[in-house]
Structure formats: structure tokens, C-alpha cells
Amino acid sequence: xxxxxxxxxxxxxxxxxxxxxxxxxxxxxxxxxxxxxxxxxxxxxxxxxxxxxxxxxxxxxxxxxxxxxxxxxxxxxxxxxxxxxxxxxxxxxxxxxxxxxxxxxxxxxxxxxxxxxxxxxxxxxxxxxxxxxxxxxxxxxxxxxxxxxxxxxxxxxxxxxxxxxxxxxxxxxxxxxxxxxxxxxxxxxxxxxxxxxxxxxxxxxxxxxxxxxxxxxxxxxxxxxxxxxxxxxxxxxxxxxxxxxxxxxxxxxxxxxxxxxxxxxxxxxxxxxxxxxxxxxxxxxxxxxxxxxxxxxxxxxxxxxxxxxxxxxxxxxxxxxxx
Amino acid sequence: xxxxxxxxxxxxxxxxxxxxxxxxxxxxxxxxxxxxxxxxxxxxxxxxxxxxxxxxxxxxxxxxxxxxxxxxxxxxxxxxxxxxxxxxxxxxxxxxxxxxxxxxxxxxxxxxxxxxxxxxxxxxxxxxxxxxxxxxxxxxxxxxxxxxxxxxxxxxxxxxxxxxxxxxxxxxxxxxxxxxxxxxxxxxxxxxxxxxxxxxxxxxxxxxxxxxxxxxxxxxxxxxxxxxxxxxxxxxxxxxxxxxxxxxxxxxxxxxxxxxxxxxxxxxxxxxxxxxxxxxxxxxxxxxxxxxxxxxxxxxxxxxxxxxxxxxxxxxxxxxxxxxxxxxxxxxxxxxxxxxxxxxxxxxxxxxxxxxxxxxxxxxxxxxxxxxxxxxxxxxxxxxxxxxx
Numbered sequence: 001x002x003x004x005x006x007x008x009x010x011x012x013x014x015x016x017x018x019x020x021x022x023x024x025x026x027x028x029x030x031x032x033x034x035x036x037x038x039x040x041x042x043x044x045x046x047x048x049x050x051x052x053x054x055x056x057x058x059x060x061x062x063x064x065x066x067x068x069x070x071x072x073x074x075x076x077x078x079x080x081x082x083x084x085x086x087x088x089x090x091x092x093x094x095x096x097x098x099x100x101x102x103x104x105x106x107x108x109x110x111x112x113x114x115x116x117x118x119x120x121x122x123x124x125x126x127x128x129x130x131x132x133x134x135x136x137x138x139x140x141x142x143x144x145x146x147x148x149x150x151x152x153x154x155x156x157x158x159x160x161x162x163x164x165x166x167x168x169x170x171x172x173x174x175x176x177x178x179x180x181x182x183x184x185x186x187x188x189x190x191x192x193x194x195x196x197x198x199x200x201x202x203x204x205x206x207x208x209x210x211x212x213x214x215x216x217x218x219x220x221x222x223x224x225x226x227x228x229x230x231x232x233x234x235x236x237x238x239x240x241x242x243x244x245x246x247x248x249x250x251x252x253x254x255x256x257x258x259x260x261x262x263x264x265x266x267x268x269x270x271x272x273x274x275x276x277x278x279x280x281x282x283x284x285x286x287x288x289x290x291x292x293x294x295x296x297x298x299x300x301x302x303x304x305x306x307x308x309x310x311x312x313x314x315x316x317x318x319x320x321x322x323x
Numbered sequence: 324x325x326x327x328x329x330x331x332x333x334x335x336x337x338x339x340x341x342x343x344x345x346x347x348x349x350x351x352x353x354x355x356x357x358x359x360x361x362x363x364x365x366x367x368x369x370x371x372x373x374x375x376x377x378x379x380x381x382x383x384x385x386x387x388x389x390x391x392x393x394x395x396x397x398x399x400x401x402x403x404x405x406x407x408x409x410x411x412x413x414x415x416x417x418x419x420x421x422x423x424x425x426x427x428x429x430x431x432x433x434x435x436x437x438x439x440x441x442x443x444x445x446x447x448x449x450x451x452x453x454x455x456x457x458x459x460x461x462x463x464x465x466x467x468x469x470x471x472x473x474x475x476x477x478x479x480x481x482x483x484x485x486x487x488x489x490x491x492x493x494x495x496x497x498x499x500x501x502x503x504x505x506x507x508x509x510x511x512x513x514x515x516x517x518x519x520x521x522x523x524x525x526x527x528x529x530x531x532x533x534x535x536x537x538x539x540x541x542x543x544x545x546x547x548x549x550x551x552x553x554x555x556x557x558x559x560x561x562x563x564x565x566x567x568x569x570x571x572x573x574x575x576x577x578x579x580x581x582x583x584x585x586x587x588x589x590x591x592x593x594x595x596x597x598x599x600x601x602x603x604x605x606x607x608x609x610x611x612x613x614x615x616x617x618x619x620x621x622x623x624x625x626x627x628x629x630x631x632x633x634x635x636x637x638x639x640x641x642x643x644x645x646x647x648x649x650x651x652x653x654x655x656x657x658x659x660x661x662x663x664x665x666x667x668x669x670x671x672x673x674x675x676x677x678x679x680x681x682x683x684x685x686x687x688x689x690x691x692x693x694x695x696x697x698x699x700x701x702x703x704x705x706x707x708x709x710x711x712x
């Protein structure tokens with residue numbers, strides 16, 4: 001049983017209620033912490049790297065969902081590290097079929113539950129950024145358009161990490177990957193990140209949210225909301241990858257938080273068409289600070305950094321206004 | 324009460340789906356399968372039966388949704404053809420590897436290129452190693468009955484494998500024949516409710532589709548092979564039981580005019596009708612062996628049926644490119660290895676080219692010449708326009 005006194009005084013509540021209070025003094029924060037289950041439905045002992053941000057995304061989503069859920073999973077890091085037979089990290093029913101079809105499999109699970117009169121059971125489909133924005137794009141679009149009652153969670157570590165850090169449609173501008181390496185004639189990935197949450201929202205589904213593993217309560221609250229709303233919901237959670245990003249394992253959450261504090265990743269939700277920013281950084285940190293922490297960006301020149309800063313500034317302006 | 328009606332083969336399949344109390348259907352329309360999915364949609368729209376119908380955005384998603392639904396413990400159906408089946412290829416292996424009793428009708432159609440919507444059997448034969456039980460039917464009645472039998476085979480606890488019922492596109496799907504539709508109560512008794520031992524259920528969490536490393540993968544495959552062996556026996560039993568309940572059956576293979584036949588034609592699917600017609604017309608003593616089951620391959624039954632044969636001519640609607648003959652011919656050679664039976668092949672009906680009684684007569688004649696010891700072509704392409712090559 002967690003009590004407010006257990007929350008260290010340096011934890012601020014700003015990513016829940018917007019005020020920069022000590023978390024232990026914030027009513028909303030305390031309530032949320034109290035509601036977080038102690039039960040580990042994504043069991044420890046899996047084979048994720050030390051400091052893996054994506055396993056945090058799995059673990060917290062299941063804490064928010066509880067036991068009464070069926071999970072479908074795309075091929076990818078989280079599938080491989082969690083299910084090497086005869087072991088499994090999943091304490092809920094879980095099915096992995098292939099790379100591009102997590103949403104289609106979830107469609108079938110959801111339809112079967114309805115046909116069998118089991119409306120109480122929730123369905124979560126997981127996919128990495130490759131399994132979501134690239135190869136699984138069509139199946140996801142189909143499932144969102146058909147209106148299945150399920151939550152799709154994309155854990156986005158910004159490249160094909162499972163196969164050894166190849167670029168995906170979600171890889172940021174300038175990032176060096178094994179298929180977009182930096183070199184004499186290359187500054188790394190030449191394109192900007194595909195804006196998948198907005199594409200999901202364009203399907204007119206009732207709930208879309210972005211989240212980050214560095215903001216666990218915000219993320220869990222969004223998963224919970226997504227599960228409670230009838231119809232398809234899409235949650236896109238930014239999740240750090242220590243080998244893929246070139247960061248020390250103890251920096252995993254710090255870097256993920258800096259992505260949000262620099263504006264490289266923005267936390268918002270779109271509920272029934274109404275958009276709302278769920279966290280506004282009190283101080284906008286320079287993008288260069290975020291980039292410097294990661295090996296994948298280390299080769300970038302001031303010129304490229306300026307391009308990224310401009311890109312961030314434009315989105316910042318759009319979302320938060322001029323200040 | 325059973326009732327008789329005239330209907331095209333697609334309708335007969337939809338009637339079977341209704342009779343089997345299928346709970347989830349996920350399908351993507353493709354010629355010549357379209358009437359099946361349309362008829363099912365119409366039945367659901369008219370409240371003739373209750374099922375969840377997922378109109379997916381591709382065949383890959385159709386099979387993926389079927390996997391999800393079947394894994395959740397619901398009786399599941401889909402239908403496809405040709406390019407659709409090819410698009411499913413990846414997930415066909417996963418459906419069988421996960422031991423899910425999905426039933427699919429494949430309206431056999433040629434594969435592109437050139438694009439061609441007409442009938443041959445290259446599509447399903449290309450999936451022979453995917454771990455699905457494969458049945459090939461001759462008539463609309465057999466299509467209906469085979470779907471019912473397919474669930475009985477698929478869901479048997481010794482089997483738990485997906486079953487593909489292959490029916491010739493257009494030739495059966497779009498052809499009207501008299502069909503007896505069985506009584507629903509009788510079908511219910513023949514087909515008990517699905518009990519999937521490894522279903523996804525929060526009360527008993529299971530992990531499906533886990534990583535099988537080299538220490539485990541081979542055993543999974545061997546278990547599938549053992550299940551296939553069981554499927555052979557279970558299919559025979561299912562057909563016998565079907566005959567007892569509904570008054571008609573087919574066996575896993577059909578022998579026609581086989582008493583003392585030295586020359587035997589071997590085939591699968593609807594062309595058996597043309598062959599029977601030709602044999603009768605000629606008053607020939609040639610026999611016909613129609614394989615209804617292609618996977619698992621009924622090796623012993625085939626050897627038994629051909630024990631008196633001297634020359635066999637395989638008429639089939641597929642060819643293994645680079646091997647110069649159809650897959651059925653190759654497999655027959657393998658099954659009859661060591662025997663003195665001469666095996667000839669006839670590649671016919673590719674891309675919907677008509678197979679006429681004249682083509683069948685030529686196939687018989689070639690086999691009879693071989694029987695007399697004359698030199699004949701090992702493989703002939705029936706109705707080929709040599710001048711267009």
C-alpha cells in the first residue's frame with residue numbers, strides 16, 4: 001500500500017496537474033499513485049536490456065489495465081524479450097502472431113469476445129514503431145476504421161531495434177541508424193518522424209493520446225481512459241532504447257523526459273475530437289541538450305541541430321502558442 | 324428438416340456456415356469467392372443466424388483476425404481465392420503452428436501474372452506445406468458437406484489444425500446444382516461446440532506465439548506432423564459418421580470404375596465429373612481415382628486403390644515450374660516408388676482453359692498406348708496452342 005509519505009519530496013506533480021507542487025502535496029497525484037496497482041502483470045525476469053524504456057511501457061500499461069485483458073502483440077523487441085519458450089513475462093492472456101498484424105489479430109479477439117458474450121474483457125494491441133507506422137500501418141488503419149472496441153498502444157523507440165537499429169518511419173531527422181548511418185555524404189536519417197498520432201486521429205476515433213515512459217502517471221491515466229472509452233483508442237508512447245539511442249542505462253528515463261521538456265515529443269490527448277495538452281514544460285530546454293545525450297545524434301553539425309530546433313519551434317508554436 | 328433446393332456452390336457454402344453456428348467470420352472479397360461472403364452478409368442482414376462479421380481491409384488481415392478469433396475460442400470461418408490466399412501465405416503457417424481449428428473455403432483460381440480470374444488449382448497446391456488439411460470437392464453438395472466435416476476434423480482434440488476446403492472457382496462457386504441442406508439440429512449433434520484447450524482467457528492466462536528457439540522448434544513441427552497423421556483417421560471417421568447421420572459420404576478418396584482397371588486417371592476437384600462422363604461415354608474400362616484429401620496425403624489408401632493399375636495418368640490443374648509436371652504427379656511417383664506402375668501426367672485447365680471430354684479421351688489414349696508399350700510423352704499439356712508459343 002503506497003501512501004503520500006512514500007513519495008520523495010523531489011517528485012513534482014507538474015505532469016499531472018500542471019502546478020509545480022511537491023507531488024506529496026498534490027491531491028490528484030496522491031490519488032493516482034494510490035490507484036496504481038502493486039500487481040506486476042508484466043513479470044520481472046524478462047530479457048529486456050537494463051534501462052529499457054519499452055518494458056516500462058508494457059509494465060505500466062498492464063498496471064493500468066488490470067487482469068481482465070487479452071493482449072495481442074506485434075513481432076518486435078518486446079515480443080522477443082518477453083516470450084522465449086518455455087518462459088513468459090505475461091501474466092495475462094497474450095498472443096503474438098506476426099509483425100504487421102497486431103491490430104488485425106486484436107480485431108478477431110474483440111469480435112470473438114463479443115460473439116461469446118464476454119464484453120467485460122478488454123483488448124490491448126501492442127506494436128513497436130516499425131509494427132505500427134510502417135509494416136502494420138494498413139492493418140491498424142483498417143481496425144481503427146472498423147470501430148473495434150480496443151486500445152492500440154504503439155511503443156515508439158524510433159527505429160527497428162529488434163533487428164539491430166535500422167531506421168523506421170518514426171526515426172527522427174538526423175538520427176544515425178544502421179540503415180541511415182552518418183558518413184562523409186550522410187548526416188543520418190533524412191526524413192522527419194511520421195506523425196502517427198495525427199494519422200490515427202484522422203480516422204475519427206474517440207480517443208488518441210501521446211505519452212512518454214518518463215511520465216508514468218500521465219501514461220497510465222491515458223491508458224485507463226483509452227480502455228474506458230468504447231470504440232478504438234490509440235496511445236503512442238515514446239520509449240527510450242539504450243543501445244538504439246546510445247545512452248547509458250541509468251539515463252533512460254532522463255533522456256525520455258528531456259525529449260518532452262525540449263519539445264521533441266509533446267504530450268497531449270484528443271478525446272472525441274477535442275485536443276488537450278496534458279503537460280507543458282515549465283522551461284523549454286534546447287533541442288541540442290537532448291541530442292547531446294545520445295550517441296545517435298552525436299555527429300550532427302550546428303546546421304542540422306538548427307534544422308531540428310526550427311522543426312521543434314514550429315510545433316511548439318502550434319501547440320503552446322508564442323510563449 | 325433437411326430440404327432440397329437448387330443453388331450455386333457459393334450459396335451452398337454459406338448455408339454450411341450458417342448450419343455450423345460459426346461465431347466469427349473475417350473475409351475480404353475476391354473473385355470468384357465473392358458470392359460466398361455476399362451470401363453470408365445477406366443471411367446476417369436478414370437475421371438468419373448470429374455471428375460477428377469483420378469486413379477486413381485485406382486477406383492478410385482476414386486470416387490474422389481469424390487467428391485472433393479462433394485463439395479466443397470462437398468457431399471461425401473465412402473464404403478466399405488465388406491472390407488472396409497468396410497474401411495470406413505468411414499467416415497460414417501461423418494458424419496451423421498455433422493449432423487453431425479455422426475453416427477456410429478456397430475458391431480455386433489461377434495466380435497472376437498474367438492476371439486471370441478463372442479456375443485452376445495452383446493457388447492452394449502452392450500452400451500444401453503450410454500445415455493445413457486440404458480437401459478438394461467435386462460438387463456443390465460436397466462443398467456444403469465438406470465445410471461441416473471440416474469443422475469436425477479441425478476441432479477434434481487429436482487434430483486441432485486448420486482445414487482448407489478447395490472448390491473450383493466458377494466451375495462450382497457459380498454453378499447451380501441441386502443441393503440438400505441438412506437439418507440444423509442434426510448438424511448440431513454431428514458437430515459439438517468448439518472446446519479449444521489453449522484459448523485466450525483472463526481466468527487462465529496462456530502465452531501464444533512465443534519464441535521457439537532451436538531447442539523447441541523441431542518438436543512443435545513434429546507435433547504438427549503427428550496431428551496430420553491423426554487428421555487422416557479423423558477425416559475418415561468424420562466422413563463415415565456423416566454418412567450415418569446424413570445418408571451420404573465421400574471417403575477421403577473416391578474410386579470410380581476401378582474394378583480391374585489397368586489404366587487409371589487420377590485427379591482432384593470438379594473435373595472428376597468430366598472424366599466420369601468421358602469414361603461412361605466411351606464405355607471405357609479405364610478407372611478414375613479422385614483424391615478428396617490432398618493434405619494429409621492418403622498414401623496407404625492411394626497404394627491400395629492403385630494395386631491393380633499398370634498405367635496412371637494424373638490430370639491436374641497446376642504445374643511446378645522448373646519441374647515440368649504437376650505436384651500431384653510428383654507426389655504420386657513418390658507414393659508409388661518401387662512399384663511397376665507407369666506414371667504419366669496431364670497439365671490441364673490452367674487459368675480456366677476448358678478441360679473437354681476430348682482432352683480426357685486423349686489422356687486415356689496416351690495411357691493406353693503406354694500400356695501397350697508404345698513410347699508416349701510423359702507429361703502433356705491438354706489443349707495447348709502450340710502455334711502461340
